[in-house]
Amino acid sequence: MSLLLIALLAVPALTAAVLWALPAGTGDRVAAIVGSVVSGGVLVGSAVLWWDLVRPHCPCTYRLESFLGPPPRTLPGKIYAYAETDISWIPELDVRFHLGIDTISMPLIALTALLVFLCCLYSLRITPRAGRTRSLIALLLIIETGVIGTFSALDLVLFFLFFEVVLIPMWLVIDIWGDEHDRAGRRRAATTFVLMTVLGSAVMLLGFLLVHRQAGTFDLEVLGENPVAGGHGIALVAAVLIAVGLAVKMPLWPLHIWLPDAHAKAPTVGSVLLAGVLLKLGSYGMIRILLPVLPDATATIAPYLAGFSTVAIIAGSLACLAQTDVKRLIAYSSVGHMGFIGLGIATMSPEGLAGALYANIAHGIITGLLFFLAGGIKDRHDTSDLRTIGRALYARLPRLSGLLTFACLASLGLPGLAGFWGEMLILLGAYHPGDSLPRTTFLVLMVIAGLGAVLTAAYFLRLIRQLCQGDPADNPATAFAVDVSRIELITWAPLIVLTVLLGLWPFTLLDYWTFS
Amino acid sequence: MIATAWRVVGVGFSLLVILAAGLLYGVDPQQTAFGGSFVGNDVFITYDLRTDDLTVLLLAVVGVVSACVQLYSIGYLNERVASYTALVTLFTLSMVTVVVSDSLFLLLIGWELMGACSYLLIGHYWERRDARSGAMKAFLMTRLGDVGFLFGIFVLGLGYDTFKISELGDSPISPGALTTGTLLILVGVIGKSAQVPLQTWLPDAMPGPSPVSALIHAATMVAAGVFLIARLYDVFLAAETTLTVLAVVACVTMLFAAFCAMAAVEVKRVLAWSTVSQLAIMFAGLSLGTDDGRHAALFHLLTHAAFKGLLFLCAGVLLHQVGSAAFVVLRRYTRRGALRKRMPVTFVTMTIGLAALAGVPGFAGFFSKDSVVEAAWHHARDGSTVGWIVLVSVCLTAALTAFYCVRLWLWVFFRTPALAGALGAFEDDDPMADLEEPDSSKLHEGSWLMLAPLIVLALGAVGLGYADGLHLNWAIALATTVLAVFGALPAYSLWRRGADPRPVVLEREFGVDPAYQRVLVVPVEWLARLTVGGDRDVIGAYVRATGRAGVLASAGFRKLQTGNVQTYLTAAVVGVVALAILAGVIGS
């Protein structure tokens, strides 16, 4: 029973309830302040939890006793959960209220807390034009509860439950606070988002039920110790169902179709959370559920998963090359990056998995920053269309476009910035895939993914070229009162610092993920 | 204010690098590790630093050139100084990282950061279309090579079971992995050093500020490729095939680039092609696989850094004072004799640089080129085909180099008696040719802040030739001199006649760029449109169709609700009958 973890879940949800209960006359500003304080508290709480988790005496880190001879290459199986809460909840259905964290989920929880905090902070000054900031903040807090719950759930049904909790608030966020110029478009985007993800999670639930039928339990700790063996039959069906369900969320090609619309139409904070946190639910689920619970069946489907991921890398990058909307472009870039993560998971190798986990964090930070920047550009120009914004942003908004260039370089995987290590380790994992996987296939996929990395560079450079560079004489200079306002700087600074830190010093995080 | 601070930081950092080189000189080779974590059991990622002779040599080169460039930039650049200086400093820092790194990953960080910095610096004048596309091209082509480099790191690192450069080669590795790994590393080197077939980005990178070009060509970016092979020489020595491939690439590149330089009509473009060609000479030296060859290549790297840095800075002065480095513009001044008279320091230092490049006896380039030829000759004498190929192509390149150096020198600085003051061969298709006569009276020499680096580097371009100790193989020296003269004479006679025949195939640089455009860029753009269309019209159509199908199905089911009681009743009775039959079937 860990009160801190429960508090991390309960406090945002309760605050959201309180915010809704407040009289309608309460100012949006107050709501934003409350949201900032609470999410800041959650951030601090998660930091404390993290510190608690990795204290040296704690038995729960996967620290490799090095130089003791090479143990066999293995993957995360048994969960050494920390801060556990394990209460019987619905005994008839064998469902337990089982929470816990380990070194895989903790950084993601912290990332979630950070991004929600920054979004609330951002909302202090900059809010969508639709107003009703109070509800927006409340929904963000609900999303925070759902995401942290998903990351800490150790019971399949509980995982599913928290997974679903995130959906409806995000749907509302897109539908109500989305692109104010395109009412039909944002409604369609929101509906597509919610329908596709609900379909995906329904499929996933079916997979969970099959797992229960085979193993007789929903508990991830138990399942981690006694995984469902066999790479065919019901186990295979379960793995396919769970993989498809999570792939919708991730999203993998060709299930990505909801993503560009949803990201492009969502408000800035919505896009940031959607890309920074929600997509991670899919990849986290794959690492947490697919690999430990159904190892043999996952090995059977891994080549296909890797294939689709590689197609996602290439297709996402190619689609970016032909985009004319900056938010849509960044959204498609997420498809490519999540493709990398999918490839890393599909390699089933320690390197690939560590890479996938690292890329998860890095993508959350960098794409969050990119969406903040794109939101800033959109707010200033009242459109996110590249042709309408015009070129030569370097001349009009030098700092903002400089930051955009920085974020683009980080996102394309420049070594020395956060995006690199994940991609590098994933490619390394593909070079050196798990023992039961066909190596040649993965070598081919590695080469294709490498070319995809070049394409990634190509579209980001194209974005910089079309947006930031250009002859100022051809583009009427619009006067902007502020280049980068103070609140923007405060909100973005942590992300920038983290991008550089994670790029230069990957060891702290990588040490958590030395699977063996 | 910020700009000044950055300038101080930039110059200070360059001086620090020189100081470090001085302190490390003569120190025993050593390595330091910091950081590090296991990923799985096979991969141990660390940051390691090392120092040895190679490090010191490169640190000195980088420090001096970047100090010169930083100082020069103070006079050269007036706008967007802060970002520019910061990036140049970061550029230098990246190269230093590459040089001192003993970890393949740390090296890769520096290696690619250089690419990013060069991208940003080439695009410094982002108002200009050619700068934009040149920058993008530079980054993409080098990144394409870098992907190969990354894979090469995987193959070698996992093959040798270490990612430390100093430990590579200690453990056995399968020959296949060795060849594959070194070939992949070579891909990265080819991209970075602009060798065939990834050569086209370097000439197109010329719209960047001239000091940046000097930095890229003399000390950082392109030199990093040569450095890397020298650093991994033990590994490469074991891979016979890779060295042969390197030799072929180098020989093709040096001739290719020399030919392209012969037809270029802009000073910086000529210099860019000459860099490609000179780098190829260094690679040729390395590809011999002998200690002599490596030594000669590094020697050439050193002298090349001096005279190529010098030449680019001179071109920068021309560009800064005249406004363009195109032959056609420069000749407007030249035909009045203005250029030489008004800019004496530039003229003299540029002459020294060109002499060094052309291999005029006594200048630095002469000695270093000869040492490559000599190493090739020794190798060829031992019965090596590679040696012969290298020997022949370096000699041919020497002649071609002399040709384009003399051509550049004469056409830029001297009046053509035969043309009696006309612009000559360069006005054909240049829109600038119709402009009115420039006011040459305002033309004057650059500031001393710009000239001082020129003089320093000019001293290097002369003096560095003797740095290696004067050992001269007289036969080879004579042969290369004769070849240089053979190259120079046609250039002179053409200039005398006021003719500059430029074969179309050379002027178009063998049509490589348009071919890449057709084979790579156009299909990728086409594919991009196809993907977007596919998303919208295929995948999106499925999604929309699912929605429509739902609506249609519900509309269809709604039709069943006719409102007619008897229909409902009929349906109910039919249902009862069906259930009865079912019950009967199951029951029996």
Next chain:
Amino acid sequence: MTTALFSIAGAVALLAAVMVVTSRRIVHAALWLVVALGAVAGCFGALHAEFVALVQILVYVGAIVVLVLFALMLTKAPTNPLPALTTRRSPFAAVVALVLALILGSGVVLAFGNEKLKPVPDGSAEAVGTAVFRTWVLPFEVLSVLLLAALIGAIVLSQRTGKKGD
């Protein structure tokens, strides 16, 4: 004797019933219904359920059919043949009815094919009345409430000035 009587009455009832559902004149259909119900009463009589047969004739033939005829008059039902009196679904309905008949018939035959019955020992009013008022008095009372409800319902429904009327 009983069998013969029953068979004749049954045949008449069957014939009249077919006429009820096929006749093209509504009034004729109503009159054929009289015949059918009367024949069924005959059947009851043949089974020695005399009281039920009498009630059948009194209530059905006497009251219900008269009510139907009144309704026909009130709804201005035409007396001439109406070709459209059966819907286009009638073949389908016939098939459904036939299949139903087959199922029920075969079920009945399978279940009671060999059973014999003796006519009811006592179908007199006395016997039935005793049964009703001794054994079945509670259902009888409930039924009377139902009748009252139906009475009120019919009045409410047919009120011309009711809210539902227009």
Next chain:
Amino acid sequence: MPLIIPLLLAVALFCIGVYGVLARRNAITMLMSFELMLNAVNLNLIAFDAWHVDGLATGQTLAVFVITIAAAEIGLGLAIVLLLFRGHGHVDADAARDLLEQERGAEQ
């Protein structure tokens, strides 16, 4: 007398009634068909009462009750038919489609 004869007659009457209910257009004829079905049931009751003598006259009593209910039913049914006639001017069950959803609002 075999039990099967009244039972089969009841089946036949019942199915004729079903046909009438499903096929006849006029609401009053539908009601008449209901009566036929009820009579079939009554016939069954009487036949089974004669077959299974329980001394309580269950079948006959129930038949009387059914007849009573039939009277109530026809009274109410005819009232509804009259209401239909008053509202629509006809008693055509086929044409009375007030239950049909209107076309508006088919696509939101």
